[in-house]
Amino acid sequence: MxxxxxxxxxxxxxxxxxxxxxxxxxxxxxxxxxxxxxxxxxxxxxxxxxxxxxxxxxxxxxASSKAELLLMVMNEQMRLTTRLGVAESTDAASPNDAIMALLQPQIHLSLAFPENTAVYQREILFGTEQGRYRTEALARISELEDAVGNILARFAQTHRIRKDIDLNGAARTVFSTLHMELIRVSLGRQDPQTLTATLASHIDVLLLGILDPE
Amino acid sequence: MxxxxxxxxxxxxxxxxxxxxxxxxxxxxxxxxxxxxxxxxxxxxxxxxxxxxxxxxxxxxxASSKAELLLMVMNEQMRLTTRLGVAESTDAASPNDAIMALLQPQIHLSLAFPENTAVYQREILFGTEQGRYRTEALARISELEDAVGNILARFAQTHRIRKDIDLNGAARTVFSTLHMELIRVSLGRQDPQTLTATLASHIDVLLLGILDPE
DNA sequence: GCTCATTTAGGAGCGTACTCCGTATGCTAG
DNA sequence: CTAGCATACGGAGTACGCTCCTAAATGAGC
Missing domain, CATH: 1.10.10.60 (Homeodomain-like)
Incomplete structure (x- = not known):
């Protein structure tokens, strides 16, 4: 034996x-x-x-479900955009620019395939099965969230920040907005043009909001 | 004839x-x-x-679908919580308190029925059919969003606000966070305890972030 | 090559949301 | 009261995602 x-x-x-x-x-x-x-x-x-x-x-x-089939396909595309975003965010002047550069490729991909993006978002958010491809997708998103968290952390080292602020929580609100705006746009409820502006504005407000008002 | x-x-x-x-x-x-x-x-x-x-x-x-059946049921509950929230938000001291008072009953309801809440959120966000009950649900949420927008507008009248800020957009980010946190909690991915704190913190940062830094 | 154990293949079958259409029921006119 | 019409009802039937179980393929030991 x-x-x-x-x-x-x-x-x-x-x-x-x-x-x-x-x-x-x-x-x-x-x-x-x-x-x-x-x-x-x-x-x-x-x-x-x-x-x-x-x-x-x-x-x-x-693939354990039809949805997993889609995730299998989308993950492959996300793999490229993530790498691209991480690369481009490194040489950005401001944190705003860095975050936007990081997310831009994802946004671009999403706008190219609206219906699939909607299903992708739905499965990310509401899926319960612990399939291989869903796990991979979640990992990829966590990566991005961490990247945003790091950008904020770097910002915090060069500025006076309010004490009780949870930077990871702040990073999550950025993703909340990103998710929701992607959903709106991919289902045709909102003009794609506005997406970037909305997101940039949120980040803008966020950065000001976490500063210590001396 | x-x-x-x-x-x-x-x-x-x-x-x-x-x-x-x-x-x-x-x-x-x-x-x-x-x-x-x-x-x-x-x-x-x-x-x-x-x-x-x-x-x-x-x-x-x-009811044109199983999901609409659920919306039919949930709408009725939401009708009460919305009224309650609006009433309680009027005599709040700060805008933070007002928004939180407004949303508290909804949150409470959501935590009481996690699974149904998850489906409710899913249908709100991703539903495509234009059924009677879905329309009603969306209207109810718009109401709340407008209420938050109004609270922010009142705040803007008593404080110096940065020029280029879209208050309705700001209100939407609050709901983005609310939606996402409700999803996380209702699917058991996050401790319900943290929900209120996260949301309050988001509002806190938001209010500071839209102030004009003279 | 032959036998046995283990992994992989695949299609008939199942559960369930939803539809279609023949039947029943209520309304109105004369 | 009756006839004719419009509307509502309901269950057999359908589509589709997914499972289950038998059969086939592969590799290991001899």
């Missing part, structure tokens, strides 16, 4: 691993094409399964 | 109107009892129909 335990080390080069990888790839491509082509709601899991040439049962072995 | 047009005035005393009213009442009570008794997700529309003693087809003539 113990001798076979050694073979538990995952071998990635077997037929099995390759098949799995292939199927995952096909499913990813099918979901990606369908979701970005026609919106989330008009795509059925049957369609994805057929296009990926797998059974429906198989599909749900690779 | 024109003479019959007079009869278009809705007569509320016919058998028909009474039947309709009765059914509506039964459906309301059934939905109310089931949703508050066990959570939203474990209630099926069949159950509601049976308990109300109507067919499923009939049920969907009175």
């Amino acid at each position: 113990e001798s076979t335990a050694d073979s538990r080390v995952p071998v990635l080069n077997g037929r099995r691993a390759r098949n799995k990888h292939d199927k995952h790839q096909r499913i990813f491509e099918a979901a990606s094409a369908l979701f970005t082509g026609q919106g989330y709601s008009s795509v059925t899991t049957q369609m994805v399964a057929e296009r990926a040439d797998v059974g429906t049962g198989t599909l749900f072995r690779y | 024109e003479s019959t047009a007079d009869s278009r005035v809705p007569v509320l005393n016919g058998r028909r109107a009474r039947n309709k009213h009765d059914k509506h009442q039964r459906i309301f009570e059934a939905a109310s009892a089931l949703f508050t008794g066990q959570g939203y997700s474990s209630v099926t529309t069949q159950m509601v129909a049976e308990r109300a003693d109507v067919g499923t087809g009939t049920l969907f003539r009175y």
Whole structure:
């Protein structure tokens, strides 16, 4: 028994691993094409399964729900925008600029795919299942929140700040506004033009509001 | 022809109107009892129909979806809390107190029914159907937002305020935070205790942030 | 190569929100 | 009271996300 335990080390080069990888790839491509082509709601899991040439049962072995399929696709896009945002925020003059530079790529992506963004936001906020892709999405957002928190912390080192202020809490309010504005815009309830201005204004007020009024 | 047009005035005393009213009442009570008794997700529309003693087809003539059924129930509760909040906010000393007094009853209600609140928030934010009860819910929230806007406007009259500040936009950020915190708490991701403090702090920062720093 | 154990595949089947349309009920005119 | 019309009712049927269980594929030991 113990001798076979050694073979538990995952071998990635077997037929099995390759098949799995292939199927995952096909499913990813099918979901990606369908979701970005026609919106989330008009795509059925049957369609994805057929296009990926797998059974429906198989599909749900690779993503535990239809929503997870979307997260799988969106995460990949978010991976790029996050990296981009972090990079661009480093050489910003003011904290306002830094935060806006950080978030700009996410906003841009969101505006490009409104319906998928709405579902993405919905699943982030209201999803209960602890699937692989949802976990990844949450991690990515936490990253961004921490980045904003760090920018605020740096600001706090060069300015007199009110004592009882929780900087992480402050960072969260920025994201509350971001989430809500993204939802509004992605569902067509608000002009995309206003989003950036609203967010910038919130940050502006926030920075002034946390200063110690001597 | 024109003479019959007079009869278009809705007569509320016919058998028909009474039947309709009765059914509506039964459906309301059934939905109310089931949703508050066990959570939203474990209630099926069949159950509601049976308990109300109507067919499923009939049920969907009175509420266009399961979510609308919940909104129907929650709206009624919100009607009371809104009135209460508005009343209590009038004799508050500071704008902070006024806003918090305004929102306290809503928060209290939300904490009492976490699961239903989560669904309520989800439908408010992401619902697309233009059902009767959703419209009503949105109107109720607009009311509250306007009330916050008014409190800020009064504050602006007795203090020097930065020029380029949009008070309604500022009011919206308060609600962004409120929505997000309610979601977090109602899904059990955050301690209910912190909600009020977080919100109060946001308002605090906001009020300082919109002041003109001479 | 052969056998056995374990992992993976997939499609028939299920639960549930919602619809469709034939039937019943109430209203109005004559 | 009756006929004709409009409205309301309700349950069989549908769509779709997801599960369950049998069968197939793979790899290990000999």
